[in-house]
Amino acid sequence: MSDNKLKPAPLPNEGLPPEERGLFCDVAPREYEPAKGIVEDFYNWARSESLWILGFGTGCGAIELRPLMTSRFDMYRFGIQPRPTPRQSSVFVIGGYASVKTLKRIVRSYEQMMGPKFVIALGSCTINGGMYWDSYNTIKRIDQYIPVDTYITGCMPRPEALLAGFQELKKIIKAGKGEGQNEYARNFDWYKANQKKVIKNWNMPDYNW
Amino acid sequence: MNELAEKLAVRYGARDWHDQRKDLASVMVDILKIRDTLAWLRDEGGYVHLSFATAIDNIERGVFTLTYALRNHERGHSLMVHAEVSRDNPSVDSIHLLWGQGWTYQREMKEWYGIDFPGSPRVDEEFVLEGWDQMPMMRRDFDSLAYSDATYTERPGRVTHDPAAHMKEKLYPEAAK
Amino acid sequence: MEPTIIVRIGYAFISLFVITNYGLLLIGSMARISAKVQGRVGQPVYQPYIDIVKSSAKRNSISHGIMFYLGPVFRLAGGIGTYMFIPAVFGSVLFRNFSDSGDLLLVMYFIFFGQLGMALGAGEGGHPYSAIGVSRGLAQMTAFEVPFALSVIAVAIQYGTLDITAIVAAQQGGFMHWTLATNPLAVLAAIIAFLGMSMHNPFSVVIAPQEIPIGPPTEYQSNLLGMLQTNRAIFNGAKLVLYMNLFFGGATNIVVMVIKTFLIYFINVFVGQAFPRLRVDQSIRFFLGVPTLIGIASVIIAAI
Ligand code: SF4
Numbered sequence: 001m002s003d004n005k006l007k008p009a010p011l012p013n014e015g016l017p018p019e020e021r022g023l024f025c026d027v028a029p030r031e032y033e034p035a036k037g038i039v040e041d042f043y044n045w046a047r048s049e050s051l052w053i054l055g056f057g058t059g060c061g062a063i064e065l066r067p068l069m070t071s072r073f074d075m076y077r078f079g080i081q082p083r084p085t086p087r088q089s090s091v092f093v094i095g096g097y098a099s100v101k102t103l104k105r106i107v108r109s110y111e112q113m114m115g116p117k118f119v120i121a122l123g124s125c126t127i128n129g130g131m132y133w134d135s136y137n138t139i140k141r142i143d144q145y146i147p148v149d150t151y152i153t154g155c156m157p158r159p160e161a162l163l164a165g166f167q168e169l170k171k172i173i174k175a176g177k178g179e180g181q182n183e184y185a186r187n188f189d190w191y192k193a194n195q196k197k198v199i200k201n202w203n204m205p206d207y208n209w
Numbered sequence: 210m211n212e213l214a215e216k217l218a219v220r221y222g223a224r225d226w227h228d229q230r231k232d233l234a235s236v237m238v239d240i241l242k243i244r245d246t247l248a249w250l251r252d253e254g255g256y257v258h259l260s261f262a263t264a265i266d267n268i269e270r271g272v273f274t275l276t277y278a279l280r281n282h283e284r285g286h287s288l289m290v291h292a293e294v295s296r297d298n299p300s301v302d303s304i305h306l307l308w309g310q311g312w313t314y315q316r317e318m319k320e321w322y323g324i325d326f327p328g329s330p331r332v333d334e335e336f337v338l339e340g341w342d343q344m345p346m347m348r349r350d351f352d353s354l355a356y357s358d359a360t361y362t363e364r365p366g367r368v369t370h371d372p373a374a375h376m377k378e379k380l381y382p383e384a385a386k
Numbered sequence: 387m388e389p390t391i392i393v394r395i396g397y398a399f400i401s402l403f404v405i406t407n408y409g410l411l412l413i414g415s416m417a418r419i420s421a422k423v424q425g426r427v428g429q430p431v432y433q434p435y436i437d438i439v440k441s442s443a444k445r446n447s448i449s450h451g452i453m454f455y456l457g458p459v460f461r462l463a464g465g466i467g468t469y470m471f472i473p474a475v476f477g478s479v480l481f482r483n484f485s486d487s488g489d490l491l492l493v494m495y496f497i498f499f500g501q502l503g504m505a506l507g508a509g510e511g512g513h514p515y516s517a518i519g520v521s522r523g524l525a526q527m528t529a530f531e532v533p534f535a536l537s538v539i540a541v542a543i544q545y546g547t548l549d550i551t552a553i554v555a556a557q558q559g560g561f562m563h564w565t566l567a568t569n570p571l572a573v574l575a576a577i578i579a580f581l582g583m584s585m586h587n588p589f590s591v592v593i594a595p596q597e598i599p600i601g602p603p604t605e606y607q608s609n610l611l612g613m614l615q616t617n618r619a620i621f622n623g624a625k626l627v628l629y630m631n632l633f634f635g636g637a638t639n640i641v642v643m644v645i646k647t648f649l650i651y652f653i654n655v656f657v658g659q660a661f662p663r664l665r666v667d668q669s670i671r672f673f674l675g676v677p678t679l680i681g682i683a684s685v686i687i688a689a690i
Contacts, residue, residue: 032445046439072424076417079433085515087607089446090440101339114607117450134354137338140361172684173267198360201340202283 011206024205029185032115040176047090047116048173049079051166054089056109059096060156061123067159080166091169094148096156097125097138102158103145104199110146111208115181118173119148120165124155131155144194147180213254221246235289240275243292244302247277251307255281256288260315262304264322268349271296273324294324303329321347371382389479391548398470401481402620404640405469405627409619410434412626412648416655423659438612447608450511457507458606458613465502465617468493469624475643476554476636487549493628494538497583500621500681501527504602511605519602520664523592529673530582530589536681537576540688541632546567550628554636564635572684573633577653582669583625584651587658589669666680 010026034040057065068075069082083089086109098106108116121142124130129140142148149172152165172178184191188207196202217223217236223246238246250256265274272293273289279288294301300320303326305312315326320336323345335341351356377384389397408689414431421428432438449455471489505524508516542548542563545556557563566573582589591603603614626647630636634650637643664672 043439043443046436046443050433050436050440071319071424071426073427074421076421076429077427079429079436080269085604087605088603088611090443090444101337104339114447128367129357129361134357136343136356136360138352138361140357141364144362194362199340200342 012122015202026099031185048170051080051091052083052089055082057095058102062095073159092119094121096123097132097186108208118178121148122152147183234289237291240292240294257309264318266349299324305329395480397480405623409623438615441612442609444608453510458610460503461500462617465621467496472628473551474627490548508602515604516626529670530579533575533677534579537572540572540684543688554623554631557635565633575681584654586654588661588664
């Protein structure tokens with residue numbers, strides 16, 4: 001994977017106390033060029049057939065992730081597995097409304113995932129606020145804060161809808177359009193500004209490597 | 210139970226005893242006597258269990274109504290003790306020495322309504338919100354919609370239907386006309 | 387004619403390649419069988435391959451220092467080392483690997499080696515869950531090593547050698563010569579230890595994804611994880627071959643080897659589907675109880 005041209009300035013990490021700043025990464029994410037041609041196609045096929053979802057339920061919709069593991073819906077046959085740590089997972093399922101407090105954890109977990117990473121946003125809350133549209137504490141559009149590959153509508157969507165959403169995601173990945181990681185790196189400043197606008201007490205590193 | 214009502218009235222000037230159900234009653238006391246009342250109820254009245262404590266914003270009367278839900282397990286009876294505190298500069302005696310869990314409720318009320326409980330442990334710390342810089346959000350003069358509109362980006366194209374009219378139109382198009 | 391060392395290395399690579407693929411397919415097919423037991427379709431048999439390709443095709447990865455890289459390397463070395471000193475097929479030049487007299491001791495050492503290397507690497511990761519996972523893994527490992535070691539001692543006493551090839555040779559000539567028939571207690575103890583070793587259900591608490599996240603490899607990602615997954619396959623194969631050699635009469639050709647190891651591995655699925663997961667303290671108590679007594683009994687029987 002070749003290096004991208006831009007060399008960004010180190011991140012200030014101003015939210016951290018001075019003695020801790022050195023402990024965290026101060027490099028902004030960079031873009032990664034996909035491999036060429038048939039190799040990338042093969043990789044994308046593997047990525048789409050081995051979707052490891054981060055087991056972090058962020059709203060009511062997360063309750064719909066559990067049935068997927070049961071014999072009735074059996075997501076394993078599509079190569080979908082739950083994974084407990086962001087380091088190893090490649091799909092982040094935002095399970096519904098995200099309060100500001102949760103958003104902080106979402107951003108952290110998302111940034112800790114290894115690319116290429118994909119995001120499925122679930123339920124009307126993530127799309128336009130849903131029934132929490134007038135709440136003082138929940139964001140209305142998740143795609144302002146992290147890149148989203150596909151949405152699943154409903155309040156809440158059934159497990160079948162989730163499986164359909166995963167199939168949709170597979171198509172996106174196979175078409176080579178699942179470049180959320182690069183999009184995040186490209187628009188890093190914009191995403192950060194949005195995040196910092198709603199997360200008032202920013203007490204974490206600017207980029208959790 | 211009226212015996213208890215009388216005792217409370219004599220001792221603490223409690224008023225408005227109201228039997229909601231056979232096993233649930235409520236009573237109103239003066240805010241200055243709330244701690245003594247609760248202590249007496251716990252030690253003498255048999256109401257040993259604090260189920261919860263919360264507040265209601267009665268903005269029309271300019272007061273917060275505090276509610277302490279007590280339970281007498283021997284008699285199987287619950288008692289709601291209400292007390293009203295003025296909305297400007299609300300400050301109430303802490304009950305964390307009566308019930309250990311009391312400080313959690315008080316921290317909650319401090320964050321959500323801005324009611325102070327001097328001496329209650331960690332009462333000034335954040336409870337569920339992180340980095341909240343507005344007026345306490347459960348006060349009824351806080352405009353949630355305005356705040357939400359100002360803070361969170363909206364996706365254009367959101368419409369609201371009246372459920373009855375919408376379903377009528379969908380299911381019985383002829384009748385709607 | 388003795389093949390030269392170069393040729394032997396070449397053979398070793400072939401044999402390693404075969405066992406890796408075999409191990410991966412074994413994991414895949416067992417997952418599929420488990421799924422059938424649970425009444426679902428289950429993942430494709432080739433899913434482990436996709437997972438490894440996927441992990442290796444990750445675009446970025448993080449590091450926590452040199453030791454962090456060395457963890458999976460040690461682990462892989464442990465897996466390969468274990469396999470390299472076991473003759474996979476008795477009498478075959480191709481699958482003889484590097485087995486020689488005394489290799490049993492070496493193999494026992496290598497089984498532990500990988501886990502220790504992993505402990506160092508995972509510790510470097512700095513994640514508290516890795517440290518917890520490692521300590522739980524090591525504790526459980528120490529516990530099941532006891533019955534396993536006892537039964538290996540029993541086998542060594544019985545055949546009077548530490549050379550795996552010689553042990554296999556002594557078992558040739560039909561079922562009645564297998565250790566399974568001559569010293570069933572040793573086999574029983576070893577099989578129980580095997581359940582712990584393969585981290586299948588009753589003893590899967592260390593690496594179960596739902597437990598304290600996934601145990602030692604919490605921080606591992608991308609190609610390092612791919613390495614661990616590959617090692618899992620090799621190590622599985624190596625263990626199975628070792629068991630087949632020590633207790634089930636070895637194999638004289640690759641088909642017999644595949645059949646026998648498949649059946650041995652099947653014990654895991656059988657037990658795993660029937661029993662719930664134990665906590666670490668429970669499994670330690672379990673291993674140090676009856677299985678250890680069985681192991682001691684087998685040693686005594688072999689000695690007299
Ligand atoms: S869309 Fe509905 S189910 Fe989903 S998080 Fe929002 S309110 Fe809950």
